[in-house]
Amino acid sequence: MKKIGVAIIGLGPASQPHSRSLLDLSDRVEVCWAASRSSERADAYAQQFPFRTTTDIEAAIDDPAVEAVLVLTPPSSHLEVSQRCLSAGKHVLVEKPLELTLERAERLVEAARTSGRRFGVVLQHRFRPASLRLRQALTSDELGTVQAAFLSVPWWRPQSYYDEPGRGTLARDGGGVLLTQAIHSLDLFRSLVGVSGVIAADVRTTDLHRMETEDYVAALLRLGNGAPGTLMTTTAAYPGYPERIEIIGTKGFASLIGGALRMSFLDGREETVEAEGKTGSGASIMDFPHDAHRAVIVDFIDAITEDRQPLVSGEEALASQRLVQTVLTSGTSSLQKASLSAAEPGPSATGAEAPQGMAR
Template identity: 75%
Template sequence: MTRKLGIAVIGLGPASLPHSKSLLDLAGRAEVRWAVSRTPDRAKAYAQQFPFPTTTDLDAVLADPTVDAAIVLTPPSSHLDVSALCLEAGKHVLVEKPLELTSERGQRLVDTARRTGKTFGVTLQHRFRPASLRLKAALDSGELGSVEAAFLTVPWWRPQSYYDEPGRGTLARDGGGVLLTQAIHSLDLFRSLVGVSKVVAAQARTTAIHRMETEDYVSALLETGNGAPATLVTTTAAYPGYPERIEITGTKGFASLIGGRLRLAFLDGREEVVEAEGSTGSGANIMDFPHDAHRAVIADFLDAIEQGRDPAVSGEEALASQRLVDEILQAARRTA
């Protein structure tokens, strides 16, 4: 039998919940050797929820030869430093989104992963939802024909109490606002489906609804990979929060992906629906979603290690989505 891969979960904040639930599901393939937090109280609280050994000693974890890979769930501002330590210690790394605070730091992280030769992936789990996979297949196979127009909207909600937490909505901790922190999932999925070849124009602002450093509203006119027009609207000021939506007009049909539910309507009269697995965290409860897609991300990461390939969402893929965020915000600054 192949030995189970030893996993260290680093960072035990809210993002650790779906990852840890997923690792319980994948116990036949991977074993959590350590769950790491720099805060003893957080490690203690985590140990009451999950049956994994906890520690505050990251150096000891990195020196543990039974740890093959690390899942890094620390704040974005620490992704480069923590992930680089893991990679240099010979561990494969799966890091939470966004890749880093800036594309420059993200590039450094990707370069470190390539230099060390370790498997490196990023948690952008919306690509792994069943409806997303079906839509991707419909586009790749030509079932929908050529893309003639596309639309992305993320009408989410975050209360002021969310941004009152230390560092939330700041450049120093999060690297950006709605586009990089919340809408990055949908933007990454959108880019993987239709491509984005050009940012035509954009607007970004902080509404009067929130007190925060970064933006809570962004809109943009884009061109898809084949030059078709596309529109983007994202916000965390749409109370009480609604599912994100991707709509694609093709020469052979129309696709509507709302949250995790897909409806395909073909010009020949056929229709197809893929139902959602659950909510998508669009409202005040940021963890209000099933962990199925996280489990799929981790399973793909384990497959990539075993097969010696890149994960489906590699560092380069995540970096391309982050660079698109940069382009949109740069265009917004030009028109401000």
């Protein structure tokens, strides 16, 4: 089997699980370049991995031996870097999220669509064994008709995380917990049960963090089949706990906690799928196995060789980012209304319980 030439662009923390995966896949890929504009990052990376490094990103992209590029740079550069790769005729696998804003994300997906190249997005939670089994149970009607579903992401990030330049800002990250941390779980949740609408949302920053964007989001959702859904995501839940998706069906109940699945069926059967490791829910953000990242890359390679779309295509990732934007927009409106209410005399002034939903 002919090996596919690959270049890695961006050698920050996100490059770690990808690089370990590429080492595992040495029988299928040839890493031609690992590139970063920072010589310090390139040097540090070279101490960990055997791939050839460079600070000349243009040369790495233009190398005729490179057929595919992993774009692992900050989200604010995804559009320009990916467009450059696509225009050079390269297939592209880009880290989440697609881009800082929905408008730039849409431009990126359109560029990929018209390029004729394969374009995938790293939303690896879909590739965990437990996630795959849960999807199978839903599509094969083992759980019956979905009646309700719940998504919870009770993660933790210390203030030192947000003290790093650009962390938690619109300029660098494009958003807070929903776009930066919870996007993986939200994407998996949406792909499993669908989301047709956002009924109400609350978006805010807790007193545990000093940051520009939100560290807490709650929402009431309408699922794809019209059933109710709820969402809660935060990076203020010390010390951080695995994300959880729970689904009530007419034939059983499924609970996906981190990478572990438990299904209880009304006929008395029980089924479990054990987790493969931690999920990076606490202060050690890269504390998770790279198995799912490897599966993403395998699917991307297969998409190139089989001339098909990757399982997480640009359109799929765009649908999840549109949902993020809808939730945030709904929550911002709700928070503004709550702030206006808080300025008016009310029961809280006498020590009585504040009205539900009032901003702090």
